[in-house]
Amino acid sequence: MRLLDLHILGFGKFHDTTLTFQDGLNLVYGKNEAGKSTIHTFIRSMLFGMERQRGRAARNDTYSRYEPWENSGTYEGRLRLESDGTIYRIERSFQRNKKEFTVINESAGREESDPRAVLDEILGGISETAYNNTISISQLKSATEEGMISELKNYIANMNTSGNMALNITKATAYLKNQKKQLEAQLSPEAARTYASLLSEIRSLEQELSSPQYENQLQEYARLRESVRAELEVCQQEKEELEEKLRQGQAVLEEYDFRDEASVQDYLRNAEEIEKEYQESLAVSSGTAGRVLPPVFYALAALLAAGGGMLLFRALRPAGAAALSLPLNLAAAPAAAILGGLAALFLAAGVLLTLRRRRHRKAARLCASTLSEIFRRHLGCGDLGDASMDALRERLQEFIRLCRSMAQCGQDLREKTEQLTALLARQNDCSEVIEAQQHIQWELDKKLEHLADCKDRALALRQIIRENEQIRQDIAAIDLARETMQDLSMSIRDSFGLYLNKTASQLINGITGGVYSSMSIDENLNAFLNTSRRLIPLEQVSSGTADQIYLALRLAAARFIQGDRERLPLIFDDSFVLYDDERLKTALRWLPEAYRGQIIIFTCHRREERILREAEIPFHSISIADSL
Secondary structure, three states: OEEEEEEEEEEOOEOOEEEEOOOOEEEEEOOOOOOHHHHHHHHHHHHHOOOOOOHHHHHOOHHHHOOOOOOOOOOEEEEEEEEOOEEEEEEEEOOOOOOEEEEEEOOOOEEOOOHHHHHHHHOOOOOHHHHHHHHEEEOOOOOOHHHHHHHHHHHHHHHHHHOOOOOOHHHHHHHHHHHHHHHHHOOOOOHHHHHHHHHHHHHHHHHHHOOHHHOOHHHHHHHHHHHHHHHHHHHHHHHHHHHHHHHHHHHHHHHOOOOOHHHHHHHHHHHHHHHHHHHHHHHHHHOHHHHHHHHHHHHHHHHHHHHHHHHHHHHHOOOOOOOOHHHHHHHHHHHHHHHHHHHHHHHHHHHHHHHHHHHHHHHHHHHHHHHHHHHHHHHOOOOOOHHHHHHHHHHHHHHHHHHHHHHHHHHHHHHHHHHHHHHHHHHHHHHHHHHOOHHHHHHHHHHHHHHHHHHHHHHHHHHHHHHHHHHHHHHHHHHHHHHHHHHHHHHHHHHHHHHHHHHHHHHHHHHOOOOOOEEEEOOOOOEEEEOOOOEEEHHHOOHHHHHHHHHHHHHHHHHHHHOOOOOOOEEEEOOOOOOOHHHHHHHHHHHHHHOOOOEEEEEOOOHHHHHHHHOOOOOEEEEHHHHO
């Protein structure tokens, strides 16, 4: 894959800005604060998107830092790239209220229906985290040499253990161990024994209560009375709710002068007829025929009358001395009569159309006034239109539903009244039986209370037992996860560790100009650099050398995660700040050979360009200042 060009419509300080890239090495120069990091962030955001965080975190997140300085309504851009011979154009809008993301296949001339899947295929499934840890390269961010070495050792350890800089098997294992301890502390081992004892007591009580001593009507009627009392309360409450609902519904209907569903239906039909008459009258009064034809008919009538008058004048004048004038005068009279008749016909048609238009205009105004009053009363706004009529229909449908609901409430209310009467009778019957057996009831109630208490305690213990089972399952899952992670860690260490040693060693030899021939990592993940005479611990190298090793490791990881797929562009953002001129010259000569793909270097110094020109290394120069 290679980047072709990008166009920033609005992103940070850039507005309507275009940058073009070429194959091979691209050197992007810009002074400090010129916007190099902004362009770098724009490329990453176009490839992976950008989400705004919530709460206080949103004040200083990436979205807020790169909001456009001007024309804040345009927070978007385009990125063109080529992958496997196909040219794609990515278009994104980052605006919070209109996020858009499309991928255009320019080679095929179509918009991709699933842009995320297409972009994921182009990127080879690389996540944003993997992109930031491999393809996108910056200098080591630690301020001190000690911190730089620590960051580099962490990178090596994570990559060698898990194959991913973002993963840390040691920390994950320690976290799982701590989680297991916390879960074990939550176990209640006495719950099972107490639960078994309670079950035994419950069975004994239930057997005692089932004896013939308690086989009388008290137990049955006591339950029945409680059941009837509960039903009475519920029934009385439901009756009161129905009565209140009926009162409220009736008040709403009376407020709008409705009696029942039929009156609402009549009102709706009347409104629809008025609206239909209004639309018809409005169409006639404002139609082309009503406005254009009367003037045309009047004009035709005038022309025909004038022509008829002229012919009649010729028919009535004396023939004079000319012998041929007589036939012409006699022929003009009938023609004049025909023209006069046509003129009268057009005049009458014009008058009729005018009167018809006035009548419909008056009818439209009357209907509009009536409709406006209806809309104002039921909708609170007298605006005319299809939306208002649809809203009125929906509003009146609410009244219809209310009427139907009230009818159902009335039926339910009658049923509840009958149910209450029956329940009261049943309650009285139960009381007569219960009063005769108070002593048995008292004894029975005591035993039942004790039984209920035992069941409640058993229920609580059963929940604790279930929680214990779930905790044990979680502990087993943690043990399995730790075992699996250890197995995978050993497998990854055996495979990726060898790859990392071999590939990184080759790259370190190249970037250091042969000063260090290879890198070794022992079983304790301690890293050493090999020279012709001895092994040098990573802690003893300079910060510049550490940055070279960091670059070689990132490049090795980039090769690993991309495999045999088409290489993604390698992007450097002021990555050579700690390099002296000699190291920089070695790195720039080595880099195009070490990575067969497009390379983009952002820098605020001119020395990269000078060194590339002196070494006659082909490159494409881009100046951010020239693009603004």
